[in-house]
Amino acid sequence: MIIYKQFTFDSAHYLPNVPEGHRxxxxxxxxxxxxxxxEGELDKDKGWLIDFGDLKKEIDPLIRMIDHKLLNEIPGLENPxxxxxxxxxxxxxxxQLPLLKRIELNETPTSGVIYEGA
Structure with a gap:
């Protein structure tokens, strides 16, 4: 079974390694x-993979780290x-979530990336 939950956040950035004049x-x-x-097996007693509320509790602190921030100032995101x-x-x-299968990150409604780990 695969489940998903969506989150939104607003962040600013600039790309320092693009050619001069690139917007x-x-x-x-x-x-x-x-x-x-x-992705995983359903808990037979509860009938779910994970409580969506518990999933939200795991992700929200991470979102708070980057929401309304300049991403370039966050360690590891100097070229975000x-x-x-x-x-x-x-x-x-x-x-935090060993059942993580993939993430999809959209920076606009029509552009994004799908990542399934390295």
Whole structure:
């Protein structure tokens, strides 16, 4: 069984390694959408993989670390592309939620990254 839960956060960033004049070299912001997927066997007694409330409790502190922040100022996110941010999120979620299967991170409604760990 695979379940998912979605979270949103707003963050600013700039990409320091793009060519001069590239618009993403300027500070700008996104409303990100993070979708966290868990996979495993259902608890036979409860009938679920995990309580969605418990999943939210695990993810919310991480979201608070990056919501309404300049991502470039967060250690490990000095070059915060969507790909690097997805891996950064994965590395913080996976130890807390071993059933983590994948994350999907959208920086716009039409652009994003899917990450399934390294």
């Amino acid at each position: 993403c070299g300027n500070m700008h912001g996104h409303t990100y959408k993070l979708t966290v997927y868990l 592309t969507s790909e690097i941010l997805a891996a950064w999120l994965w590395n913080r979620i996976k130890p």
